[in-house]
Amino acid sequence: MKFTLSRLFPCIFIGLFLAIGCSLFLVQPISFASAGPAVYNARDRIHPIFARNGLVVSQEALASEVGLSILKQGGNAVDAAVAVGFALAVTLPQAGNLGGGGFMVVYDTMRRTSEALDFRETAPAAANRDHYLNQQGAVDEQRIRYSHQAAGVPGTVAGLALAHQRHGRLPWRHLLEPAIRLADQGFPVSTELAQSLREARPRMEYWPASLQVFFKADGAAYQPGDTLVQKDLATSLRRIAIQGSKAFYEGEIARKLVADMQAHKGLITRDDLKNYRAVVREPVRGRYRGYEIVSMPPPSSGGVHLIQILNILEAWPLAELGSQSAATIHRLAEAMKRAYADRSEYLGDPDFVNVPIAGLTAKAYARELAAQIDLEQTQPATAIKPGQPQRYESEQTTHYSVVDRQGNAAAVTYTLNFGYGSGIVAAGTGILLNNEMDDFAAKPGVPNAYGLIGGDANAVGPGKRPLSSMTPTLVFKDGQPVLVTGSPGGSRIITTVLQILLNVIDHQMNIAEATVAPRVHHQWLPDELRIEEGLSPDTIRVLEEMGHTVVIKDAMGSTQSIVRGPGGWYGFSDTRRPGGLAAGY
Ligand code: GLY
Numbered sequence: 001m002k003f004t005l006s007r008l009f010p011c012i013f014i015g016l017f018l019a020i021g022c023s024l025f026l027v028q029p030i031s032f033a034s035a036g037p038a039v040y041n042a043r044d045r046i047h048p049i050f051a052r053n054g055l056v057v058s059q060e061a062l063a064s065e066v067g068l069s070i071l072k073q074g075g076n077a078v079d080a081a082v083a084v085g086f087a088l089a090v091t092l093p094q095a096g097n098l099g100g101g102g103f104m105v106v107y108d109t110m111r112r113t114s115e116a117l118d119f120r121e122t123a124p125a126a127a128n129r130d131h132y133l134n135q136q137g138a139v140d141e142q143r144i145r146y147s148h149q150a151a152g153v154p155g156t157v158a159g160l161a162l163a164h165q166r167h168g169r170l171p172w173r174h175l176l177e178p179a180i181r182l183a184d185q186g187f188p189v190s191t192e193l194a195q196s197l198r199e200a201r202p203r204m205e206y207w208p209a210s211l212q213v214f215f216k217a218d219g220a221a222y223q224p225g226d227t228l229v230q231k232d233l234a235t236s237l238r239r240i241a242i243q244g245s246k247a248f249y250e251g252e253i254a255r256k257l258v259a260d261m262q263a264h265k266g267l268i269t270r271d272d273l274k275n276y277r278a279v280v281r282e283p284v285r286g287r288y289r290g291y292e293i294v295s296m297p298p299p300s301s302g303g304v305h306l307i308q309i310l311n312i313l314e315a316w317p318l319a320e321l322g323s324q325s326a327a328t329i330h331r332l333a334e335a336m337k338r339a340y341a342d343r344s345e346y347l348g349d350p351d352f353v354n355v356p357i358a359g360l361t362a363k364a365y366a367r368e369l370a371a372q373i374d375l376e377q378t379q380p381a382t383a384i385k386p387g388q389p390q391r392y393e394s395e396q397t398t399h400y401s402v403v404d405r406q407g408n409a410a411a412v413t414y415t416l417n418f419g420y421g422s423g424i425v426a427a428g429t430g431i432l433l434n435n436e437m438d439d440f441a442a443k444p445g446v447p448n449a450y451g452l453i454g455g456d457a458n459a460v461g462p463g464k465r466p467l468s469s470m471t472p473t474l475v476f477k478d479g480q481p482v483l484v485t486g487s488p489g490g491s492r493i494i495t496t497v498l499q500i501l502l503n504v505i506d507h508q509m510n511i512a513e514a515t516v517a518p519r520v521h522h523q524w525l526p527d528e529l530r531i532e533e534g535l536s537p538d539t540i541r542v543l544e545e546m547g548h549t550v551v552i553k554d555a556m557g558s559t560q561s562i563v564r565g566p567g568g569w570y571g572f573s574d575t576r577r578p579g580g581l582a583a584g585y
Contacts, residue, residue, distance in 0.1 A: 046512040048563070048570035051584020056080055057560040057571040058400035059488075061581035062187055063087040063096070064573075066178040067402055068583040070170065077402040078106060078167035079175055081410035082160045084400050086179035086237065089156075090230060091187055093214070093432060094196055094419040095398035095488060098236065098248070100434040101155035102397075102414025103296045104163055105283055105472045107481050109407040114294045114474060115166075119159020119278040119414075120465040121152025121436045124267035129459050132442040139442045145449065146203060148266030150422045150435035152466065154248075156414055158278040161245035166280070167408075176241035183237055183430070186229035189222045192578050196419060197222060203423030209260075210425040210432075233430025249273045253429055260426040275463075281350075286310060286361050289505055292476040295497075296413075298355045301347040302471025305339040305494050310501065311366030312338065312373075323507040323517060324535060326542035327375075332502075333522040333529045333548060334373040336495055337384055340452075340524035345386035348457030349465040355457070359389030378547035381527035396420070397470060397488035401562045403569050409481045409562075411472035415488070418449070439466035450491040453525055471497040475505075482564045483511075487557035487574070492530075495521045496557030504563060511563045512572040519556045532556060 041047075049055070054077070056067030066087040067080040075083070081104065088096025101121040107114045132144040143149050164172055189197075197214050198221050204210035213230055215221060222228055239247035247253050254273045261268045284297040286307030293310065295303030312335040321327045346356055359365055369387060373379075396419035402410045415434070416422075422435040441454025448454070450469075458467040471493050475483035483504060487496040496519055503514030518534030529548040531540070532555050540550050555576040562571045562582075573580030 041510070044510050044513060046516060048510055048512040048572040049582040049584060050568060050570055052568040053405040053585050054080070054403055055562050055569040055571045055582060055584035056084060056400065056402050057562055057573050057580070057582040058084055058088065059398045059558055059560060059573065059577060059580045060088055060092040060096070061579060062091045062182065063400070064581040064583040067400070068585060069178070070175065071404055072585055073170065075170045075175070076167065076406065077404040077408040077410045078163050079170045080402045080404070081400070081412050082164050082168065083175040083178055084402065085156065085160050085412060085414065086176050087182060088398060088400070090179050090182040090233060092398060095396045095415055097154075097156055097414060097416045097421070097432060097434065099151070099154045099156070099426070099431040100414060100416040100421060101152065101436065102159060102412065103300055103468070103470050103472050104159065104410055104412045105294060105296055105474055106163065106167060107294075107409040107474055108167060112479070114283050116281045116283040116296050117159055117163055117278060118281050118299065118465070119155030119162070120299050120468060121155050121434055122272075122276060123152055123437065123440070123460055123462055123464045123466070124269065124272045125462045126267045126269070127437065127460050127462060129461060131460055132437065137443075139446050144438045144442055145418065145435050146422050148261055148264040148422075148424060148433065150437050151266065151268060151433040152436040153268055153272045153276045154434060155276060155278055157240060157245045157248040158276055159414075162278040162280070163410075172244065173241045176237055180234050180237045180241060183230040183234035186227035189224055189226045189228050190579055191224040193228075194222050194224045200420045200423060203420065207424050209427040210423055213425050213430055230430050232428055236429050236431060249276055253431070256428045257426045257431070260429075284357060284361060288314060288501070290477070291482070291505055293473065293501070294476065295471055295473040297357060298347060298350040298467070299465040300468040300470050301343045302469050302494050302497070303473065304347065304355070304357055304360050305343055306471055306473065306498055306501075307361045308339045308342070308366060309335045309494075309498055311361065311363055312370045313502070315367065315370040318502060318506040319508070323503060323509070324539060326539045326546070329520050329529070329539070329543060330375070330378065330546055330548070331373065332520060334378065335369070336522040337381060337524045338369045338387065339494075340522070341384050341386045342389065344453045344524070345455055346389070346457060347467050349467070352461060352464050353457045356389045362389065365389050376546065380547075381524050384524060397490070397493070399472065399486035399488060399558070399560050401484040401486065401560050401571070403481070403484060403562050407481065409474055409484045411474055411484050411486050413470040413472045413486045413488070413493070415470065436466055439468060447525070451523065451526055452491050469493040473497055473501075475501065480564065483561065485559055485561040487559040489557040491523050492521045492556045495519070496559060500559050500561055511561050511570055515559050515561060515572045515574050521556055530556070
């Protein structure tokens, strides 16, 4: 295997010294008691966490520790993933959820197979194509983002139950116990949670149930170090632990969700909940420079466009061109634009529209697109239209990655769409409602909250799943998983995951370096090359001379990744958002 990690030789004392130093500098929480030794390579500036047996990397430290304890008790990667999913619903309410949906890509080492679990939300039966247009025919942003009608039928509980039913080893109830404890007894509010709740207040203020859960009885905000107790959520979790997902879709939780919907002109009915199904899908697969890429198929656009962009980039020697050079970034931007143009035209729920997955991920199509790219000059978005593949037949998402000692792997990305979804807690449940309906193209050609354009393929329709960009991904070498990754970041998820793969495969970075390297993004429209702080002014100038409109904006994504290396696993939790943890043993 060609990872940089293979160049790493253990040098325990210097390694520990550097890892501690780096962790303080980057606010990367490291628990040496649970993380095992770091490894040192003189050329690397920062280092991942090493674990011999199993590793959990998530955006919230308590949840990572929950996953680790499940692994240590003999649970497998999916057991840990289920427990982390429920724990994050308590400790990371911005994105962890019961009231949202997501995707899991699983590798089962015994069966030597990968599968994709789709627990994306579905549109309620009453949501039709023009439902979110106002009398002037414009998209009603308040309705599609901040009302009860913003919510799709949640899929998370069904998805975690399906994952457990197919792969789990430990009893279901046992996996919910840590989350119940955290909700019932509370956990210390971190600085970032306190700040994020303060920022969410204007959206929550309309909803007494939300204020009751996320603010003190006198209305004051929680301060760092206060204990956040969520009794209603603990009760909901207990019901799910005892009755399984039926509690959510047909039992007392369903009754309360529907009552809240009826009280606020929401669309979700008892039948919508009862009819919800998580689905097992065949992952989308591709090859890139000798590695096999296994990722999420539609209704996510993530895997398809990840592979499409990789296929285009295979035309050029990126390793030689360098990781942050204008030459490489130009090629990335031009490839990204073409993929996002295709996304606007072809991608939607595969149960409703015929998505040309094979055509979009074909090497021949990528060669055609690569040949159209001018290596000296950018082509404006207006000059790029969705291509002709062979027609065969919120920003606040979260990702976590888990591996176990048998080599099973789970990559999970799930979301409420915006941070705290619509900001609405369904009364009596402690459950935040998603606002995933905004991921539909409510009006073809009109951008959603992420500036993404969509067409008929992603129009609203009863029972339909809105198109996603979530890209939980596994990378294999010689049949073994060597990289597990994914990220939040709305429309930027695909390009964020792409750059983790390029940094590891082409640029031979260890997973810590691959994570902190500055990121770039182009999504066709708006026609701008978005970059993070950290690119040199010289590089920016060259890109501008090539015709790019370069804009420096907020950091993108929060990847939670694991790679296989000498002696075990190496993990790194992105430092762009504080509070994450790679915890292993
Ligand atoms: N809600 C963001 C996504 O699914 O892409």
